Amino acid sequence: MPDNIQQKIESLREELHQHNYSYYILDEPSVSDFEFDTKLKELQELEAAHPEFADPNSPTLRVGGGITKNFPTVQHQYRMYSLDNSYDFEDLEDWEKRIIKTIDEPVEFVAELKYDGASISILYEDGKLSQAVTRGDGFQGDEITNNVRTISDIPLKLKGDFPDRFFIRGEIYLTRKNFEKINKSREEEGLDLFMNPRNTASGSLKMQDSAEVRKRGLSAVLYQYISEEFPADTHWEILAKAKNWGFRVSEDQAKLCKTLDEVKEFITFWDTARHKLPFEIDGIVLKVNSLKQQRQLGFTAKSPRWAMAYKFKAEKVETQLVSVSYQVGRTGAITPVANLKPVLLAGTTVKRASLHNEDIIKKLDLHEHDFVYVEKGGEIIPKIVGVNTEKRTLLQTPIEYIKFCPECGTELVKIEDQAIHFCPNELHCPPQVVGRMIHYVSRKALNIENLGGETIEQLYREKLIENPADFYTLKKEQLLPLERMAEKSAQNILDGIEKSKEIAFEKVLYGIGIKHVGETVAKKLVKNFATIDELKNATLEELCQVEDIGMKIAVSILEFFSNSENILMIERLRSYGVKLEKGENTNEVLSNVLEGKTFLFTGKLSLFTREQAEEMVEKHNGKNISAVSKNLNYLVVGEKAGSKLKKAQDIGTITILDEQQFLDLIG
Numbered sequence: 001m002p003d004n005i006q007q008k009i010e011s012l013r014e015e016l017h018q019h020n021y022s023y024y025i026l027d028e029p030s031v032s033d034f035e036f037d038t039k040l041k042e043l044q045e046l047e048a049a050h051p052e053f054a055d056p057n058s059p060t061l062r063v064g065g066g067i068t069k070n071f072p073t074v075q076h077q078y079r080m081y082s083l084d085n086s087y088d089f090e091d092l093e094d095w096e097k098r099i100i101k102t103i104d105e106p107v108e109f110v111a112e113l114k115y116d117g118a119s120i121s122i123l124y125e126d127g128k129l130s131q132a133v134t135r136g137d138g139f140q141g142d143e144i145t146n147n148v149r150t151i152s153d154i155p156l157k158l159k160g161d162f163p164d165r166f167f168i169r170g171e172i173y174l175t176r177k178n179f180e181k182i183n184k185s186r187e188e189e190g191l192d193l194f195m196n197p198r199n200t201a202s203g204s205l206k207m208q209d210s211a212e213v214r215k216r217g218l219s220a221v222l223y224q225y226i227s228e229e230f231p232a233d234t235h236w237e238i239l240a241k242a243k244n245w246g247f248r249v250s251e252d253q254a255k256l257c258k259t260l261d262e263v264k265e266f267i268t269f270w271d272t273a274r275h276k277l278p279f280e281i282d283g284i285v286l287k288v289n290s291l292k293q294q295r296q297l298g299f300t301a302k303s304p305r306w307a308m309a310y311k312f313k314a315e316k317v318e319t320q321l322v323s324v325s326y327q328v329g330r331t332g333a334i335t336p337v338a339n340l341k342p343v344l345l346a347g348t349t350v351k352r353a354s355l356h357n358e359d360i361i362k363k364l365d366l367h368e369h370d371f372v373y374v375e376k377g378g379e380i381i382p383k384i385v386g387v388n389t390e391k392r393t394l395l396q397t398p399i400e401y402i403k404f405c406p407e408c409g410t411e412l413v414k415i416e417d418q419a420i421h422f423c424p425n426e427l428h429c430p431p432q433v434v435g436r437m438i439h440y441v442s443r444k445a446l447n448i449e450n451l452g453g454e455t456i457e458q459l460y461r462e463k464l465i466e467n468p469a470d471f472y473t474l475k476k477e478q479l480l481p482l483e484r485m486a487e488k489s490a491q492n493i494l495d496g497i498e499k500s501k502e503i504a505f506e507k508v509l510y511g512i513g514i515k516h517v518g519e520t521v522a523k524k525l526v527k528n529f530a531t532i533d534e535l536k537n538a539t540l541e542e543l544c545q546v547e548d549i550g551m552k553i554a555v556s557i558l559e560f561f562s563n564s565e566n567i568l569m570i571e572r573l574r575s576y577g578v579k580l581e582k583g584e585n586t587n588e589v590l591s592n593v594l595e596g597k598t599f600l601f602t603g604k605l606s607l608f609t610r611e612q613a614e615e616m617v618e619k620h621n622g623k624n625i626s627a628v629s630k631n632l633n634y635l636v637v638g639e640k641a642g643s644k645l646k647k648a649q650d651i652g653t654i655t656i657l658d659e660q661q662f663l664d665l666i667g
């Protein structure tokens with residue numbers, strides 16, 4: 001039934017396009033790599049058997065990535081290919097046979113680690129980094145030079161006898177340690193956690209602010225040289241040269257193999273040793289060493305014939321479910337966790353796995369004491385991917401999701417169109433109480449340094465603090481008996497608390513943790529309500545009149561102020577001298593010259609920082625907006641302005657200024 005086959009092919013293509021989009025553009029994969037590759041292979045086989053349904057846009061023929069609108073698009077001078085995949089030694093033997101058919105002489109292979117990050121192509125001219133571009137769709141990519149410059153593994157200037165002009169390609173990745181660090185600080189700020197280092201690295205590269213990119217702590221390794229001419233005849237020798245020019249190259253953990261058996265040894269070694277690396281790899285890459293042979297072999301539509309990726313399978317083991325426990329997060333969100341009989345998986349002993357939410361438990365049809373399959377895929381936390389129902393007995397009952405908060409006993413609520421349950425007892429549920437205090441001291445709120453989550457938890461356990469106002473009554477004698485607390489650190493904490501009395505009202509407003517009142521909303525509120533009392537007395541209508549404040553936020557503000565415990569906390573904060581009104585200088589309007597005008601800054605600014613620029617706009621009564629549209633009056637451009645500038649020019653009604661012209665405008 002050819003009709004059905006055509007439908008099957010088309011639906012596979014559609015599905016794979018969708019996965020590519022999630023993976024490369026959103027940096028949030030929707031399925032595991034293995035699942036993706038299996039479907040891709042299925043499509044490949046169907047297409048091979050039915051050439052009549054060929055399509056040049058099929059995911060089997062195209063590199064999956066794309067380009068974004070946030071950076072200038074750059075054409076690759078040399079196309080960036082993907083790699084062919086294999087999952088077992090048999091595939092490798094077939095590959096070698098295909099090579100030998102074309103090449104009638106001994107073939108050497110370079111075996112390298114397959115770094116799990118995002119690929120980059122960097123142009124060096126006269127020994128200087130001149131441009132860096134993502135792989136994109138292989139033909140063109142995003143120009144992210146400024147972001148790449150922040151990565152310390154990538155030299156800005158070369159040494160030795162480097163060629164005048166060449167491209168070097170490599171992988172930008174995140175070490176496990178830095179990935180965990182980022183997630184830890186996101187957790188403290190109450191942000192969603194990132195899934196895995198790969199997608200975080202790739203997402204980081206696409207951030208607009210290079211200073212933020214620098215903070216992510218990305219790493220890089222280079223593995224391919226491309227130019228008109230080559231400084232040596234083999235890949236192996238070129239890597240050694242590149243190392244001398246100052247690059248961090250893949251050679252450091254690579255091996256030159258004379259036979260496929262040596263390749264297999266290398267693979268077997270790294271299949272277990274990889275778990276001890278400080279970063280993640282998802283396989284091994286094999287390359288034919290001789291450049292002459294590489295040229296003879298050439299490329300398929302999507303990948304070089306002279307290279308092959310050997311991908312490690314996500315390890316999967318069977319173990320037994322002991323129980324399900326439920327964790328209450330700092331925002332009140334409930335996460336079910338499976339407690340497992342300890343089992344060795346990917347180099348570590350696994351005792352727990354996340355179950356995410358009730359829907360997942362239902363989908364697995366998980367029963368008490370089931371035997372389950374656990375997998376460690378791209379994500380750091382292992383997950384249950386299936387149940388061995390053959391081992392299930394009639395006595396086992398399905399897991400029943402809890403109805404009450406395990407921390408405080410309050411009945412849980414499930415917000416519509418969200419899969420997650422919440423404990424609504426914000427003010428007295430212990431993890432939420434602690435979460436609120438951690439939020440209060442966080443950098444973007446009251447910024448009380450030296451007072452970390454652990455200390456706050458200890459203080460709470462000792463019943464010394466219960467809400468942010470209690471910080472201001474802490475005494476040194478109360479701090480000193482805490483674990484790991486020395487005289488000096490206690491004093492630092494007290495100094496930090498004292499200093500927080502200087503923090504501007506808008507940050508305090510953000511810090512007291514009114515639901516849905518983030519940093520930006522807090523700023524807007526302070527602009528319209530100069531004191532906390534004005535805000536407290538505002539009506540629903542008055543709140544809704546404020547720009548960007550909708551019903552949801554307004555209601556949440558009213559609810560907050562209708563609670564007497566919150567009012568008491570505010571009165572106490574006031575009595576300790578915390579700023580609850582707009583300061584004189586900070587938001588003072590200097591002039592009205594920009595009144596009614598909207599501004600946006602783009603490119604690398606050199607006369608002032610973006611923050612300072614936006615502050616100047618506000619002080620002269622102008623307004624900052626975040627995107628180029630017809631509503632924009634002025635676009636102020638720094639060095640290397642990209643797509644925003646182009647878009648503004650296309651619109652035609654936007655006045656474009658450089659930094660000095662902007663300063664002239666405000667006098």
Ligand SMILES: NC(=O)c1ccc[n+]([C@@H]2O[C@H](COP(=O)([O-])OP(=O)(O)OC[C@H]3O[C@@H](n4cnc5c(N)ncnc54)[C@H](O)[C@@H]3O)[C@@H](O)[C@H]2O)c1
Nearest residue numbers: 019023029031032033036082083112113114115119223285
């Ligand atoms: N889960 C999903 O939804 C989803 C979607 C799309 C793609 N994917 C995954 O991505 C893979 C396809 O992605 P791809 O096209 O980037 O291929 P790939 O990641 O399998 O291999 C190509 C890439 O490997 C990288 N690489 C790392 N170390 C290297 C080295 N030493 N030498 C050369 N290259 C090295 C390069 O960036 C190169 O572009 C799929 O096989 C799949 O596993 C998953």
Ligand SMILES: [Zn+2]
Nearest residue numbers: 405408423429
């Ligand atoms: Zn609770």
